[in-house]
Amino acid sequence: MNADLSLYLVTDPALCGARGVVETVRQAVDGGVRIVQLRDKAATDAEIVDQLVDLSHAIDGRALLVVNDRLDAAIAARERGARVDGVHLGQGDASVLRAREALGPDAVIGLTANSPAHLEAVLALPPGTVDHLGVGVIRPTLTKPDHPPALGIEGFRAFAAASPLPCVAIGGVGIDDTEALREAGAAGLAVVSALCAADDPRREAAQFRRRWHAGAAPRILSIAGSDPSGGAGIQADLKSIAANGGYGMAVITALTAQNTEGVRGVHVPPTDFLQAQLEAVSDDITLDAVKIGMLADAEVIRTVVAWLDVVRPPVVVLDPVMVATSGDRLLDPEAEGELRRLLRHADLITPNLAELAVLAGRVPTDWPDALAAAEELSADVGAMVLVKGGHLPGDEAPDALIDAPRGRRQEFAGARITTRNTHGTGCSLSSALATRLAKGEDAPTAVAGARAWLRESLREGEALRVGRGQGPISHFAGLWARGGLDTRPTAAVVEADWWRQISATRTAIDELPFIRALADGTLAREPFLFYLAQDALYLRDYARVLAEAARLASTSEEQAFWANSAHGSIVGELELHAAWLTPSQGVGAATFSARPAPATTAYLDHLRSVAFGGDYEELIAAVLPCFWLYTDLGRRLHAGEFGAYARDPRHPYASWLATYADAAFEEATRRAIEFVATAAAAAEPEKRGRMLRAFEVSSAHELAFFAAPLEGHPVV
Ligand SMILES: Cc1ncc(COP(=O)(O)OP(=O)(O)O)c(N)n1
Numbered sequence: 189m190n191a192d193l194s195l196y197l198v199t200d201p202a203l204c205g206a207r208g209v210v211e212t213v214r215q216a217v218d219g220g221v222r223i224v225q226l227r228d229k230a231a232t233d234a235e236i237v238d239q240l241v242d243l244s245h246a247i248d249g250r251a252l253l254v255v256n257d258r259l260d261a262a263i264a265a266r267e268r269g270a271r272v273d274g275v276h277l278g279q280g281d282a283s284v285l286r287a288r289e290a291l292g293p294d295a296v297i298g299l300t301a302n303s304p305a306h307l308e309a310v311l312a313l314p315p316g317t318v319d320h321l322g323v324g325v326i327r328p329t330l331t332k333p334d335h336p337p338a339l340g341i342e343g344f345r346a347f348a349a350a351s352p353l354p355c356v357a358i359g360g361v362g363i364d365d366t367e368a369l370r371e372a373g374a375a376g377l378a379v380v381s382a383l384c385a386a387d388d389p390r391r392e393a394a395q396f397r398r399r400w401h402a403g404a405a406p407r408i409l410s411i412a413g414s415d416p417s418g419g420a421g422i423q424a425d426l427k428s429i430a431a432n433g434g435y436g437m438a439v440i441t442a443l444t445a446q447n448t449e450g451v452r453g454v455h456v457p458p459t460d461f462l463q464a465q466l467e468a469v470s471d472d473i474t475l476d477a478v479k480i481g482m483l484a485d486a487e488v489i490r491t492v493v494a495w496l497d498v499v500r501p502p503v504v505v506l507d508p509v510m511v512a513t514s515g516d517r518l519l520d521p522e523a524e525g526e527l528r529r530l531l532r533h534a535d536l537i538t539p540n541l542a543e544l545a546v547l548a549g550r551v552p553t554d555w556p557d558a559l560a561a562a563e564e565l566s567a568d569v570g571a572m573v574l575v576k577g578g579h580l581p582g583d584e585a586p587d588a589l590i591d592a593p594r595g596r597r598q599e600f601a602g603a604r605i606t607t608r609n610t611h612g613t614g615c616s617l618s619s620a621l622a623t624r625l626a627k628g629e630d631a632p633t634a635v636a637g638a639r640a641w642l643r644e645s646l647r648e649g650e651a652l653r654v655g656r657g658q659g660p661i662s663h664f665a666g667l668w669a670r671g672g673l674d675t676r677p678t679a680a681v682v683e684a685d686w687w688r689q690i691s692a693t694r695t696a697i698d699e700l701p702f703i704r705a706l707a708d709g710t711l712a713r714e715p716f717l718f719y720l721a722q723d724a725l726y727l728r729d730y731a732r733v734l735a736e737a738a739r740l741a742s743t744s745e746e747q748a749f750w751a752n753s754a755h756g757s758i759v760g761e762l763e764l765h766a767a768w769l770t771p772s773q774g775v776g777a778a779t780f781s782a783r784p785a786p787a788t789t790a791y792l793d794h795l796r797s798v799a800f801g802g803d804y805e806e807l808i809a810a811v812l813p814c815f816w817l818y819t820d821l822g823r824r825l826h827a828g829e830f831g832a833y834a835r836d837p838r839h840p841y842a843s844w845l846a847t848y849a850d851a852a853f854e855e856a857t858r859r860a861i862e863f864v865a866t867a868a869a870a871a872e873p874e875k876r877g878r879m880l881r882a883f884e885v886s887s888a889h890e891l892a893f894f895a896a897p898l899e900g901h902p903v904v
């Protein structure tokens with residue numbers, strides 16, 4: 189088996205002192221010890237069996253447990269239900285062949301070796317008999333008085349280079365040997381006194397782990413579903429792992445057909461292939477952490493649990509994907525039952541409030557009650573719980589890390605980030621946590637770091653402009669910004685891009701019966717006059733909104749431009765009344781004093797709300813469609829795109845259509861586009877997103893405005 193040997197604790201009851209072996213092991217495993225060897229030369233076999241039972245409870249699957257010398261005690265302890273993963277045997281101890289036969293193919297079997305003859309003997313064994321070698325001593329040590337001559341680091345390097353099996357360095361190993369031994373080819377460090385005699389075994393183990401992993405990206409496996417739109421599932425996990433400094437791998441539990449608007453379908457491949465994926469990774473690669481996300485059904489969960497039972501990754505973060513944002517349950521009752529078994533394999537569980545309610549078996553009434561429910565869950569399953577308050581109402585989005593077994597609780601406050609780009613947030617956060625924990629960060633530090641990264645990624649999500657629904661977060665936003673990658677678009681890109689963004693609206697305008705009939709001259713007089721009357725009403729308030737843009741402009745050039753445009757708008761309104769909305773045109777008094785139609789009111793309400801929100805950039809984005817869409821329509825009408833008759837002087841509305849192609853208005857539109865696009869290009873992504881939204885909303889109002897005359901609105 190491909191065991192994680194990176195930090196290997198060998199126990200010594202004398203060195204553990206009053207703290208005792210079990211407590212020392214518990215603390216050292218908390219700090220990152222990956223394999224524990226019970227070594228007690230003086231104890232009887234019966235005492236060894238008792239100790240193995242106690243240790244297997246204390247370790248609780250978080251590290252491997254093996255026993256030194258005593259194969260029969262290992263077998264007896266297993267019979268008593270203890271989880272004993274294997275043995276370490278010396279050249280003079282029980283036969284490794286017998287150990288393999290008695291303990292089975294998944295057992296971890298280590299063998300002491302320190303001479304060329306030992307290596308030859310290992311090569312003569314059937315493959316798969318021994319998993320790794322304990323090689324030493326590196327330096328003379330009092331802990332094993334009968335030790336062989338010291339190899340030193342160079343002797344170890346030569347031995348490891350010649351060995352067909354991974355070699356663990358043992359004997360006189362201290363924390364300052366970490367880098368040299370790793371570089372000399374050690375698969376791990378086996379230590380006795382450095383941890384057993386430490387004042388704080390947890391802290392000391394964490395130091396070892398940090399130094400062992402320094403410079404290397406932790407290897408993180410995501411077991412989750414695929415989201416082809418890239419915002420959630422394994423795609424999000426891989427981005428999150430990379431953004432947080434890990435090497436990401438992915439085993440796919442299910443394929444979803446989804447995008448930012450929703451899930452269209454789920455396909456769950458056969459679980460024997462899931463198992464094949466899991467084994468292909470773990471047979472070859474030492475895993476520093478596993479993040480588990482979507483598990484489609486009970487059989488999938490059972491397959492993952494069986495694999496975890498064998499592999500025991502050092503860090504397991506479980507994002508219990510059970511309840512959709514809509515509130516729908518994603519797992520059937522059988523699968524929920526299996527998931528409860530899986531909770532016990534996790535080091536950290538990251539439920540949202542709805543999932544916490546399912547897991548805790550009750551719906552928390554408020555945030556303090558959610559913390560109480562998380563406390564119960566944490567105590568029940570022996571794992572840390574990160575409760576996420578993102579779904580709470582209000583301006584705050586707190587999280588809390590609850591570690592009931594160790595009596596610790598930490599709350600993380602934070603103002604809510606208002607964004608639609610929340611797709612995949614849970615996946616991304618849990619993967620970030622798995623990566624940071626695998627790097628050796630303690631849990632509160634990992635949560636604080638992952639949250640800071642997530643908040644930055646949330647803030648920049650809209651700038652990605654992916655999808656029409658709940659878009660993704662921007663996993664690499666921080667990296668791009670700090671790496672000096674300027675992701676801001678140019679004004680030309682903004683212009684092209686915004687125009688593309690409203691292409692559906694533009695097509696819909698072109699296809700409106702009103703526009704078609706206006707172009708081919710078949711438009712009846714009544715809807716035409718209705719349109720003009722609404723236009724006059726619109727222009728009156730549009731002028732006020734443009735005047736507000738002039739007031740807010742920071743350069744005199746822009747101030748003058750918007751003031752001129754406000755003036756042009758008022759002139760346009762007056763001309764409408766003078767030329768069209770007159771009794772000579774057959775317009776009655778009722779039309780002259782027309783009231784705004786719903787489409788007019790809605791459009792003006794939108795403009796006013798943006799105008800008096802005080803944000804200049806958003807305001808000029810909102811007023812732009814009126815310039816741009818009219819100019820574009822006029823140019824194309826004039827070019828004959830809607831039929832040659834639109835250019836014919838005999839057209840019933842010829843003088844009106846001529847105003848659409850006015851050169852001065854076209855020039856004003858050019859400048860308006862330039863001001864808006866330049867402001868958008870320079871804006872922070874969040875503001876640019878708001879500008880685009882204001883522009884899109886105004887464009888949609890333009891469509892409704894053009895549609896209204898033929899939608900049965902009477903001329904009032
Ligand atoms: C990993 C590891 N390597 C070597 C030993 C030594 O075992 P011990 O029983 O003390 O001595 P020998 O049997 O090898 O002579 C170990 N415990 N762990």
Ligand SMILES: Cc1ncsc1CCOP(=O)(O)O
Nearest residue numbers: 329331332359360379380381
């Ligand atoms: C069990 C064993 N086998 C070889 S050296 C040794 C003891 C190592 O102890 P320490 O890490 O305190 O030097």
Ligand SMILES: [Mg+2]
Nearest residue numbers: 257277278281
């Ligand atoms: Mg021995």
